[in-house]
Amino acid sequence: VVIGVSVRGAIPEAALPTLAPKPVIFALANPDPEVDPALARRLRPDAIIATGRSDMPNQVNNVLGFPFLFRGALDCRARQINQPMLLAAVDALSKLAREPVPDAVQAVYGLTAPQGLTFGPEYIIPKPLDPRLRPWVSGAVTAAARESGVARR
Incomplete structure (x- = not known):
């Protein structure tokens, strides 16, 4: 589980492949999440991804x-x-x-x-x-x- 409540770029792209299977990634910084959700989805299709943005799935608000x-x-x-x-x-x-x-x-x-x-x-x-x-x-x-x-x- 990765929970970000900080700034864009706080979750490095290189870290995503090292996460356990089926990771949960909450990149909640607004307007720019800690890691780009589209990139995270490409690198980790098995992940559950949530953001604070209304234009993306799983908006935490x-x-x-x-x-x-x-x-x-x-x-x-x-x-x-x-x-x-x-x-x-x-x-x-x-x-x-x-x-x-x-x-x-x-x-x-x-x-x-x-x-x-x-x-x-x-x-x-x-x-x-x-x-x-x-x-x-x-x-x-x-x-x-x-x-x-x-x-x-």
């Missing part, structure tokens, strides 16, 4: 978590946001990514099933415009707040 984390906390008037709530948000995102993607979401991104968005190396995290994010993530956060004792409602 706080819009997937923060609004729904806060919505869930507000819905139950949580006294704090704790570790169980954070983990519930991550778990909800993980489960949602494995669900079939509705045609309406596919269409927003100019795709059609079955070639479009399906769980796998090019789709490991839901897209930001997926309307299912609010109920899935906020609901999970609210449930975790109740279970962990920080919900006031």
Whole structure:
């Protein structure tokens, strides 16, 4: 696993062939990832690659978590946001990514099933415009707040 949160070029091209089989490469610097994703894909076709860019697969973006984390906390008037709530948000995102993607979401991104968005190396995290994010993530956060004792409602 390589996680970059720095600057373009921080992950040297020469390092890619030395990674273990099926590496996970999160090159999250914006607007220029630490390593060019197209280059990484050519050198490591077995890799799972994510970036912070909306024009590339697997965009890691706080819009997937923060609004729904806060919505869930507000819905139950949580006294704090704790570790169980954070983990519930991550778990909800993980489960949602494995669900079939509705045609309406596919269409927003100019795709059609079955070639479009399906769980796998090019789709490991839901897209930001997926309307299912609010109920899935906020609901999970609210449930975790109740279970962990920080919900006031």
